[in-house]
Amino acid sequence: MQLSDIVDILIVAIIIYNIIKHFRKTRAAQLLKGIAIIFGITYISEWLHLNVISFILENIMQMGFIALIIIFQPELRRGLEHMGRSKFGKWFSVEKEDVTDVAGEVCKAAENLAESHTGALVVFERETILDDLLTGGTVIGAKVTSELLENIFVPNTPLHDGAVIIRDDKIQKASCVLPLSANKDLSNELGTRHRAALGISEQADCVCLVVSEETGKISVMLNGNMMRNLSVNSLYKLLNKVLAPKDDVSTNVKKNIDHLKSQKRSRKKKDEKSEKQDKSKE
Template identity: 40%
Template structure:
């Protein structure tokens, strides 16, 4: 049996090159595959997808020029590489910025080392959840449009400054009064930080996701856009249908009921509480170590 295997290998496999594979090589291939897949998925959900198609067509054209030895075209392509690279950075600037923002949201290092030890996590109470849920569905019944941004770990100071600064407790009555038609503050979004409304009439970035339904208006696209550049939860009340929707992590869930909205808000409330508990325990351990050193 061994002799047959040896003969087969000598006859058919002789001269073949088999690189030595280590565990690290397999892990490296998996990581690169995952990164390439994520980049392609990210590009496909933005307007960069159409630009990528154009670049692909141009690359095929240059390849044909190389095959048929069209020297003038190859010379132009060779000398235009630097210019094209600079142009790509300029054209893809919004997408590159968004990609870096999404990378910053992962917080790989802060999960191990708490860099934000001096900043307490702001937790909102059940009264805030009750106010947002009740107001959203009350406005939905009379088809009053609303856009409520519930801030989490990422501070929304940049977008807060685009509106009118407020400092009031979140309640059903306040929210309904803000978004009432023909009132000074009804246009735009409000930002909720903890139990307080910190700004109204805020401008939010619109999503470039081409997979979104064409039926969605500016309010819903702004909600998805905000969820793409931050970890906030955005509640949207449609002025046309009265439906209540939720945007988070670049995904829009349309037509949620009261129980679903309550669960979504309660989930981020508990997440903030957990992060605050970890921070408190970390600080307590540091204090105990200092006392023991003394």
């Protein structure tokens, strides 16, 4: 076996692993099982020379590619968005200090809302702009403050029923309707806010904060996963971690180039110094 064969096998294994990892907690997992069964039946029918069954299954599989694109459209979209998320930019287009301020204001509001058992749903955009996934909503465009967030979620007010969208350090929209999670294995005790937060975190690169109206518990959803019963301190640390700006690749490359130039200059100075010492000895 040549090195190229080993590399080929490793690449295929990595691709298959990531496909399974991506789809295993979605409704597509059951569909993939069905497709695997069809492949198995096709192979067995060809091995047993069951010509009619083989002919039918082969024709189904030929048309199946288009059907898969239609059936798996949400999952494919999410997967392609995940692949296309730029690692050259920042998750947040604001400075780290601003992220800390936003996290502090949101945590203060979450603490007060949890104490009063006031339901809330806050979504932080990261790489993906969420406009295509949102229904309705009122544009706010105001700086994030705990007082404004608490006022938005006061029961029976015009904007309380829906999600608040935070983009950078601004409350972009309020009263937005989010897509619900298609995961049928979710607990029945989870309400619409939790299902909506999971739904949009499954489809886009965002962080969702939910305050339960019934229990006053704080939860965070990220990449289709849910962290429940968070304390305010844990929430603050988590938000700072997942929303903090990242150094882009160009910055790191520039730092490395500057470092190499500095090393080159220092070596040149050492060489010049050693040459002068040699000449003085002569």
